[in-house]
Amino acid sequence: MLHAHLSPGPLPSRMQLTKDGKLKHFLTIEGLPPLLLEEILDRAEQFVTLPNKQQKKAPLLRGKTVMNLFFENSTRTRVTFEIAAQRLGADVTNLDIRTSSASKGETLLDTVRNLEAMNADMFVVRHEHAGAAHFIARYCAPHISVLNAGDGRHSHPTQAMLDMFTIRQKKGSFQPLKVAIVGDVLHSRVARSQIHALTTLATGEVRVVAPKTLVPAGIEKMGVNVFHHMEQGIEDVDVVIMLRLQRERMQTALLPSEREFFKLYGLTEERLQLAKPDAIVMHPGPINRGVEIDSRVADGLQSVILEQVTNGIAVRMAVMSMIMGPQGGAA
Amino acid sequence: MSLLIRNARVIDPASGLDGQRTLLIDGGRITALAETSAAFAADETIDAKGLWVFPGAVDLAACLREPGLDHKATLASETFAAAASGITTLCYQPEPNANFDNAAQVKLIHDLNRRAHYAHVEVLGNLTQGLKGEQLSNMASLKRAGCVGMSNGRQPFHSLQTLRRAMEYAATHDLTVFIYPLEHALAAGGFMHEGEVSARLGLPSMPSAAETVAVAQTLALASHTGAKVHFCRLSARLSVRLIRQAKESDLDITADVAAHQLFLTDMDVSDFNPLCHVMPPLRSARDLDALREGLADGTIDAICSDHQPHEVDAKLAPFQQTEPGISALETLLPLTLRLVEEGVLSLPEALRKITASPANIIGSEAGQISVGAPADLVLFDPAALWELDLNTMHSDGRNSPFGGWNFNGAVKRTLLAGKTVFSA
Numbered sequence: 001m002l003h004a005h006l007s008p009g010p011l012p013s014r015m016q017l018t019k020d021g022k023l024k025h026f027l028t029i030e031g032l033p034p035l036l037l038e039e040i041l042d043r044a045e046q047f048v049t050l051p052n053k054q055q056k057k058a059p060l061l062r063g064k065t066v067m068n069l070f071f072e073n074s075t076r077t078r079v080t081f082e083i084a085a086q087r088l089g090a091d092v093t094n095l096d097i098r099t100s101s102a103s104k105g106e107t108l109l110d111t112v113r114n115l116e117a118m119n120a121d122m123f124v125v126r127h128e129h130a131g132a133a134h135f136i137a138r139y140c141a142p143h144i145s146v147l148n149a150g151d152g153r154h155s156h157p158t159q160a161m162l163d164m165f166t167i168r169q170k171k172g173s174f175q176p177l178k179v180a181i182v183g184d185v186l187h188s189r190v191a192r193s194q195i196h197a198l199t200t201l202a203t204g205e206v207r208v209v210a211p212k213t214l215v216p217a218g219i220e221k222m223g224v225n226v227f228h229h230m231e232q233g234i235e236d237v238d239v240v241i242m243l244r245l246q247r248e249r250m251q252t253a254l255l256p257s258e259r260e261f262f263k264l265y266g267l268t269e270e271r272l273q274l275a276k277p278d279a280i281v282m283h284p285g286p287i288n289r290g291v292e293i294d295s296r297v298a299d300g301l302q303s304v305i306l307e308q309v310t311n312g313i314a315v316r317m318a319v320m321s322m323i324m325g326p327q328g329g330a331a
Numbered sequence: 332m333s334l335l336i337r338n339a340r341v342i343d344p345a346s347g348l349d350g351q352r353t354l355l356i357d358g359g360r361i362t363a364l365a366e367t368s369a370a371f372a373a374d375e376t377i378d379a380k381g382l383w384v385f386p387g388a389v390d391l392a393a394c395l396r397e398p399g400l401d402h403k404a405t406l407a408s409e410t411f412a413a414a415a416s417g418i419t420t421l422c423y424q425p426e427p428n429a430n431f432d433n434a435a436q437v438k439l440i441h442d443l444n445r446r447a448h449y450a451h452v453e454v455l456g457n458l459t460q461g462l463k464g465e466q467l468s469n470m471a472s473l474k475r476a477g478c479v480g481m482s483n484g485r486q487p488f489h490s491l492q493t494l495r496r497a498m499e500y501a502a503t504h505d506l507t508v509f510i511y512p513l514e515h516a517l518a519a520g521g522f523m524h525e526g527e528v529s530a531r532l533g534l535p536s537m538p539s540a541a542e543t544v545a546v547a548q549t550l551a552l553a554s555h556t557g558a559k560v561h562f563c564r565l566s567a568r569l570s571v572r573l574i575r576q577a578k579e580s581d582l583d584i585t586a587d588v589a590a591h592q593l594f595l596t597d598m599d600v601s602d603f604n605p606l607c608h609v610m611p612p613l614r615s616a617r618d619l620d621a622l623r624e625g626l627a628d629g630t631i632d633a634i635c636s637d638h639q640p641h642e643v644d645a646k647l648a649p650f651q652q653t654e655p656g657i658s659a660l661e662t663l664l665p666l667t668l669r670l671v672e673e674g675v676l677s678l679p680e681a682l683r684k685i686t687a688s689p690a691n692i693i694g695s696e697a698g699q700i701s702v703g704a705p706a707d708l709v710l711f712d713p714a715a716l717w718e719l720d721l722n723t724m725h726s727d728g729r730n731s732p733f734g735g736w737n738f739n740g741a742v743k744r745t746l747l748a749g750k751t752v753f754s755a
Contacts, residue, residue, distance in 0.1 A: 107644070107648065108649065129650070130603070130650065132649040151533075152534070154532055154534070192533055216529065217525050217527075217536075218526045218527030219527075219530045222531060
């Protein structure tokens with residue numbers, strides 16, 4: 001047993017479910033059954049009305065402790081996780097690891113071992129490296145569940161599910177839809193998770209729209225059609241998802257300039273007319289006005305960007321309660 | 332002390348011998364090789380009925396970690412692991428922590444190894460000083476100290492001009508240059524093969540072109556300088572094609588591949604398995620097929636282990652924070668023989684890729700069975716069945732992705748210069 005931890009672990013998608021198919025960890029959308037994704041959406045439906053009724057709590061997680069382990073910066077995601085856990089009655093601790101142990105040279109595994117000793121029930125993990133949440137799930141104590149809040153460019157499953165929730169809210173079913181994901185797909189964990197979610201939910205067509213420098217080689221194998229021209233890519237689509245473009249992409253010779261990117265791929269009112277008249281515009285945020293999206297579109301009638309943020313809390317409550325609530329995967 | 336091995340099936344790819352023979356060993360060398368009916372007397376007689384005898388394997392690439400990194404492994408631990416795995420000659424690859432600028436450093440390795448002496452250790456000297464890729468090393472003195480070739484390991488060259496001059500100077504002294512083809516600018520920041528799996532996992536990746544660009548450049552310089560070049564650790568389909576073409580145009584080049592590249596692909600990284608984090612990265616199934624084809628048609632001359640033992644912690648982190656490399660001595664012979672089972676190579680051809688062929692590349696007299704040759708031999712039981720258990724590996728590094736694999740045939744005894752260095 002000394003070196004048992006050296007044998008290859010199960011695939012991330014396989015270790016998420018208990019033997020009877022319940023959610024134990026939430027690391028990636030890849031490999032999850034469509035019914036489970038729909039269950040997340042249905043359950044989120046129950047939570048989404050709660051905030052309007054005077055912040056009513058649904059104390060399904062009373063007595064549970066959720067630790068937010070953020071090895072990478074994020075305000076909004078961390079806060080929505082925090083609110084979601086609190087509304088479910090859990091105790092929440094936030095750890096900004098960048099400013100604590102990791103910067104003193106402690107290994108990830110040692111950090112996890114220490115936090116385990118503090119009686120956590122769930123780790124919400126954000127990390128700059130792909131596979132970090134999977135790694136923690138493999139090595140942490142068996143009673144702890146891991147919820148991936150973004151690992152490198154790999155996965156951001158709750159973001160994808162809140163996007164699915166928003167799409168379903170506005171469009172009903174996924175089968176007839178054409179969805180275009182536009183921009184820096186190469187560096188985007190959100191795009192990867194959205195693609196898995198959309199294909200799992202049997203979306204009619206999923207498109208990826210970007211110059212070759214921002215599309216990872218072999219992405220067609222994930223079940224998407226690749227377009228390099230914006231006009232063709234968003235023609236006739238029901239949903240346009242814009243991705244954030246980061247400034248450092250210019251320094252690494254992936255793009256000539258922000259201005260040229262906006263000229264070719266920026267979502268303007270004019271371009272949006274190529275999509276279906278009732279198309280919705282989404283963005284995982286934070287948005288770069290004038291870089292990937294024009295302000296008039298971001299603030300326009302077709303934009304659902306702020307609703308996405310609101311839905312984020314309900315979806316995160318749904319996932320947390322499916323894992324830790326009564327009859328949950330960790331129960 | 333003389334030793335007689337009777338009734339063995341002797342397989343020697345160098346001479347094409349494959350038949351029942353009796354071997355007499357004396358003074359560390361093979362002194363007679365005769366029909367089984369021949370009568371000899373010796374101090375010790377082994378009845379090798381049912382066993383195969385073939386030359387001990389010559390491994391062109393092993394990181395032995397000592398001196399400098401002995402928390403990972405030591406010369407004694409790794410040469411014993413080699414002996415237990417039928418390997419009798421190891422080539423010490425220079426790496427940033429352990430490299431060979433002068434004769435004293437080479438002598439240190441030979442002295443350290445003399446104490447344990449489970450396997451011969453040959454040394455590749457630095458091609459440039461400190462592997463920095465700037466100044467030429469003292470190649471003539473390194474050759475006199477016993478270096479069997481020159482290499483810059485995985486370190487880049489400052490410029491192509493430096494590489495060109497290094498090749499010319501090595502050629503002056505009739506030294507083979509071992510090139511690890513990698514264009515660092517294209518590989519920078521990558522941790523796995525660029526393809527559909529890296530697209531899915533979101534792991535920063537490196538394209539096959541990082542290797543093929545370097546192969547093409549090096550071939551052009553080999554042609555220009557006339558230097559003898561050995562290409563180390565091919566991984567990409569196009570590299571095989573480029574080397575094949577170059578061999579047809581009579582360039583004096585050879586090439587090897589690491590055994591794991593012939594059995595694993597980027598799909599094996601799908602679960603972020605850090606044991607499959609290796610450099611060059613595991614590539615696609617098409618690359619694997621091309622590498623196997625290249626072996627079969629002679630484009631690739633040798634199979635090596637590319638042994639890189641690590642302590643447990645080196646692999647206990649998210650994929651890209653782990654150290655690359657596989658503890659591979661113990662799977663070199665088993666994987667090579669599996670190529671025979673899978674119909675890629677005939678038995679003598681497979682054995683040639685780990686014996687006579689690599690021995691030729693480093694100009695060693697090892698790797699063959701003939702009268703007068705050193706008695707570095709393996710007694711092998713083809714009927715044995717075993718499973719690789721990471722907990723009972725001989726190497727100090729247990730970082731193998733082949734744990735749980737079943738193999739046919741096992742080493743019963745290993746002789747180094749006629750002396751038994753391992754016996755099962």
